[in-house]
Structures are given as structure tokens and as C-alpha cells.
Amino acid sequence: MEKAKFLIKHGFNLALEINADVLLIFTETGKTYDYYREQEAVHRRARKRKALNDFKNIKVVVTTPNEETFLRLKNEPKIIPILMAYRNNDRSSMIKQAVTTLFTNNIVKKGDVVVSILGIPKLTGGTDTISIFEVNDYPQILKFYEFISGIEKTKGKVINEVLNICMELAVEGREGTPVGTIFIIGDSEKVLKMSSQLILNPFEGHNSIIFDKHVKGTIKELSTIDGAFVISEKGEVLCAGRYISCSGGNIELPLGLGARHHAAATISRYTGAIAITVSESGGIIRIFKNGEILSEIKPKKITNDSEYSY
Numbered sequence: 001m002e003k004a005k006f007l008i009k010h011g012f013n014l015a016l017e018i019n020a021d022v023l024l025i026f027t028e029t030g031k032t033y034d035y036y037r038e039q040e041a042v043h044r045r046a047r048k049r050k051a052l053n054d055f056k057n058i059k060v061v062v063t064t065p066n067e068e069t070f071l072r073l074k075n076e077p078k079i080i081p082i083l084m085a086y087r088n089n090d091r092s093s094m095i096k097q098a099v100t101t102l103f104t105n106n107i108v109k110k111g112d113v114v115v116s117i118l119g120i121p122k123l124t125g126g127t128d129t130i131s132i133f134e135v136n137d138y139p140q141i142l143k144f145y146e147f148i149s150g151i152e153k154t155k156g157k158v159i160n161e162v163l164n165i166c167m168e169l170a171v172e173g174r175e176g177t178p179v180g181t182i183f184i185i186g187d188s189e190k191v192l193k194m195s196s197q198l199i200l201n202p203f204e205g206h207n208s209i210i211f212d213k214h215v216k217g218t219i220k221e222l223s224t225i226d227g228a229f230v231i232s233e234k235g236e237v238l239c240a241g242r243y244i245s246c247s248g249g250n251i252e253l254p255l256g257l258g259a260r261h262h263a264a265a266t267i268s269r270y271t272g273a274i275a276i277t278v279s280e281s282g283g284i285i286r287i288f289k290n291g292e293i294l295s296e297i298k299p300k301k302i303t304n305d306s307e308y309s310y
């Protein structure tokens with residue numbers, strides 16, 4: 001039997017035995033999901049014969065980076081399909097990125113237990129890992145949860161979309177070179193008053209929404225230019241190449257963080273905006289609120305496929 005089938009069988013039963021809240025399946029082609037369907041049918045038949053735990057209380061989330069697979073999953077019953085760009089992440093970043101996404105979609109809450117079945121992205125048949133993820137074990141994720149659960153739903157979705165773009169930029173860069181950038185989300189009127197254009201605004205006069213994949217592509221293209229992206233709470237991309245005036249902001253930041261991070265901290269201190277930076281030197285993503293670093297996410301390139309970074 002294929003390795004993935006064993007993993008699905010044991011991951012499925014593990015989720016039942018520990019009474020997990022979520023079973024999180026990563027699949028490129030949908031094959032691992034098919035094995036899950038088979039296992040669920042076996043369990044249903046067995047339940048008729050003997051008293052077994054019912055699987056219905058466990059949310060089944062199936063995440064894929066593949067648009068075609070996602071379209072297929074959207075028509076499947078009793079699962080929550082998620083399209084997520086994780087091909088360049090390592091296993092622990094894949095799980096953290098997925099859990100962050102589940103938070104912003106209110107599928108996971110504090111105290112939940114997530115059983116994940118995953119493996120080496122892009123490799124068919126690469127499924128090789130079962131993991132138990134207790135949300136409370138990750139203070140960073142919890143801090144992010146507190147933050148996300150305290151804000152209005154649409155803004156949470158916009159932030160999650162920006163984080164996904166940042167993850168891709170942090171790991172892929174642009175044409176192989178690392179990029180750094182800033183996204184400023186919310187309180188746009190005040191943000192625009194506190195900043196100026198470094199270049200002609202490429203988004204001027206366009207009604208660009210961050211959820212549109214063409215807009216996402218443009219943003220990634222423009223991520224190499226100086227300055228920040230300003231995004232409204234609803235996800236409208238108002239401008240790129242924006243320079244934040246930082247005069248007089250008494251901002252305390254950890255050593256080694258330069259002008260980009262100071263600008264992000266300053267704008268988040270003097271407006272109600274959230275700022276999210278991708279560092280060109282190191283690819284770390286930082287979320288700023290009220291002038292402080294709320295959370296750091298370190299997506300990592302897979303240097304070799306044997307890398308486990310739990």
C-alpha cells in the first residue's frame with residue numbers, strides 16, 4: 001500500500017483517538033485526499049458493526065497550492081478546502097501558515113488540537129509526516145490569534161492575504177533575489193497624510209483589490225521598488241512606492257532593524273494601521289501594531305528535503 005495511505009489511516013485514527021479538533025491534510029494533486037475518503041468510508045462501515053468514535057466532530061481541512069485541485073475540492077462534501085501557497089515552505093512553516101489561515105477564517109480557536117498529514121511539497125507521493133499541533137504550544141501563533149480575533153472579519157481576511165503574499169516573497173524573492181517591503185493596512189486617510197509618493201503611483205485610478213490574483217502578481221512585481229504598499233481595510237490597494245515620514249517618532253526597536261522597520265513601527269504607532277514587513281536580509285516577516293512588533297514569522301526555504309524544522 002502506498003506510504004500516504006498508511007499515513008492517512010494512522011493520522012485519521014490518531015485524530016479520533018486524541019479527539020482532535022481538526023484533521024489538516026496537505027495535498028498537491030488531491031490523491032492524499034482520495035485516501036482520506038477511502039479511510040472515512042472504511043470507518044463508517046466499521047462503525048455500523050461496532051461502537052466507534054464518530055468522526056463527525058472533527059473538522060477536515062484539505063489545503064492545496066494547486067488551483068485545479070482546489071476547484072475540485074470545493075465541490076467535495078464535509079471538508080473545508082483551502083488554497084494556500086506553501087510549495088516553498090518547510091513542514092513546520094506549512095503547518096503554522098495553515099493554522100494562521102484557519103484562525104483568520106475562524107475555523108480554529110485557542111486550545112484546539114490539529115492533526116496534520118503532510119510531506120515534501122511539489123513531490124507526488126511526498127506525504128511522509130503526521131504531526132500533532134496544540135495551538136496553545138506556540139505563543140507566537142497565540143499572540144497572532146489574540147490580535148486576529150480582536151479585529152473585524154474582512155480586515156482579518158485582508159491581513160491574511162497580505163501575509164500569504166509576504167510568505168511567498170520571503171521565500172521566493174523576485175527572480176531569485178531576496179526582496180524586502182512594507183504593507184500598511186487600514187486607517188488609510190491618516191496613513192496617506194503621513195506619507196508621500198516616491199514614484200508615480202502605479203495603482204492610481206485603478207480599482208485594485210488584493211484578493212484578485214492579477215493584483216497579487218502586480219504587487220509581487222512591484223515589491224522590488226522602494227517604499228510601502230498602502231492597503232485599505234477592505235483590501236483596496238491604494239498605492240505603492242509610498243515613503244513614510246518618520247520625523248520625531250521615538251521608536252524603540254531591536255538592534256539590527258533599519259529604516260524599513262522603523263517606518264513600519266512609526267506608521268503603526270501614529271495611526272490605527274497595521275504594518276507588515278518582509279526583511280530583505282533574512283526574509284523574516286514582522287507584524288507591527290501600536291509601534292511594537294506583534295508577531296514574527298520565519299518562513300524558511302527548504303535547503304534540502306531532509307530538513308525538519310520542528
Ligand SMILES: Nc1ncnc2c1ncn2[C@@H]1O[C@H](COP(=O)(O)OP(=O)(O)OP(=O)(O)O)[C@@H](O)[C@H]1O
Nearest residue numbers: 180226227243244257258259260261263279280281
Ligand atoms: N520611511 C520609509 N518609508 C518607506 N520605505 C522605507 C522607508 N525607509 C526605508 N524604506 C525602505 O526600506 C528599504 C531598506 O532600508 P533599510 O535596509 O534601512 O531597512 P531595514 O529595516 O534594514 O530592512 P531590511 O531588513 O529589509 O534590510 C529602503 O530601500 C526603502 O525601500
Ligand SMILES: [Mn+2]
Nearest residue numbers: 258259280281
Ligand atoms: Mn537593511
